[in-house]
Amino acid sequence: MKKLIFIVLAVLFMTFPAFWGSARETSAAEPIKIGAILDFTGPVADLGPKFKAGIELALEEAGYKVAGREIKLIVEDGATDVTVALDKFKKLADKDQVHICIGPLMGDAHLAIAPYAAEKKVLITSLINGMFETIKYKTYLIYPTTVDAQTYPFGQYTFQKLGYKTMITVGANYAGKIGYTNGVKKGFEDAGGKVLQQLWPPVGAPDYSPFISAIKKADVVMYALEGPGPVSRFIYQYRQAGLKMPMVTITQDGDYTPEALKELGDIALGIKGEASYSWQINTPVNKKFVKAIKAKTGKVPSCSEQNAYTLTKVILAGLKVTNGDDSFSKLWPAVLKLKMDTPQGPLSFASEGVAITDVYVTEAQKKDGEYVLSPPLYTVKAVRDWRLPK
Numbered sequence: 001m002k003k004l005i006f007i008v009l010a011v012l013f014m015t016f017p018a019f020w021g022s023a024r025e026t027s028a029a030e031p032i033k034i035g036a037i038l039d040f041t042g043p044v045a046d047l048g049p050k051f052k053a054g055i056e057l058a059l060e061e062a063g064y065k066v067a068g069r070e071i072k073l074i075v076e077d078g079a080t081d082v083t084v085a086l087d088k089f090k091k092l093a094d095k096d097q098v099h100i101c102i103g104p105l106m107g108d109a110h111l112a113i114a115p116y117a118a119e120k121k122v123l124i125t126s127l128i129n130g131m132f133e134t135i136k137y138k139t140y141l142i143y144p145t146t147v148d149a150q151t152y153p154f155g156q157y158t159f160q161k162l163g164y165k166t167m168i169t170v171g172a173n174y175a176g177k178i179g180y181t182n183g184v185k186k187g188f189e190d191a192g193g194k195v196l197q198q199l200w201p202p203v204g205a206p207d208y209s210p211f212i213s214a215i216k217k218a219d220v221v222m223y224a225l226e227g228p229g230p231v232s233r234f235i236y237q238y239r240q241a242g243l244k245m246p247m248v249t250i251t252q253d254g255d256y257t258p259e260a261l262k263e264l265g266d267i268a269l270g271i272k273g274e275a276s277y278s279w280q281i282n283t284p285v286n287k288k289f290v291k292a293i294k295a296k297t298g299k300v301p302s303c304s305e306q307n308a309y310t311l312t313k314v315i316l317a318g319l320k321v322t323n324g325d326d327s328f329s330k331l332w333p334a335v336l337k338l339k340m341d342t343p344q345g346p347l348s349f350a351s352e353g354v355a356i357t358d359v360y361v362t363e364a365q366k367k368d369g370e371y372v373l374s375p376p377l378y379t380v381k382a383v384r385d386w387r388l389p390k
Contacts, residue, residue, distance in 0.1 A: 031070040035092035037104040042080025043204040044227040054308030067324030078104040085109035107176030121328035148183030149385035154274035155187020164219035173200035228260035249273035253303035261371035268364040277303040280375035289343040
């Protein structure tokens, strides 16, 4: 009997490594699932395809593979709606079992999703900035930075460099643009200026005339609306109303797409704005990216393509460090240690998951008969949210 038991144990011992080696190979062969919640319908539907192109380009460059594992991209339409975005995230986390999600865009959706993402241990990213309130969940990669930290330096620039002393703000009434607008306000007033009035049109407003007619007199009007369509509509109606006060704006790189600039023409010229990116940044890594995205889409990129591309590259770089382990406990700390040279500029992360990047001032220009977003006119280096621990 003892001899029989010994033989059985010996057989198990010899086959045990092979068994677990086979299990490891099976696990390694399983694809890494990356979810993406992008908007293909609703007020910012024009941005969805741009984000998707950026994600796809990064994955195409990697051959849809990292650390020997295939990558499967699962894209959902957030429909520019908080409830829809939350439902789509739950589907990705629960049914598809993703551990990584890129997007959604809107700040309200970030706030709604963050607790569930933390519960499910899903690494989730913003697309164009993120809400400071989400950092307590320690699950969000906020890029290029928080909404108000992104625009705070531009508020200072408007007072210190442009010389305006009083300001009116017109901001779309949802969490993201409220944060952007109040970041400008804080920077402007901390520098010594005064915001006299704040107006909050609803998301998707078909007519800005009631808000434009309510604008008081000031040195400058700052508008912060939810995408190229609303921005174009606001500028047209502002000009048609005969208002002469100069304007400035934020997220200019996302709003001044080639399509929007072509439509706006001369009326967009000279409006300075905050931007996280310009396709005319003169670095080798950006030139390579611009060439690749033009080959893919036929157009020069806005921050939408660049942000989605860089966020995907960040995820891929993190997965290389973890040797393809996409579990939150491995991937999150790996990503936070990254230092990367991106088309947007140098990139690193604070321990809370907030990116540290440069911020630019740009404007619309006419070049060789075409309307384009300018190269950076002014750069603020390594912007870090002032509320983060040093």
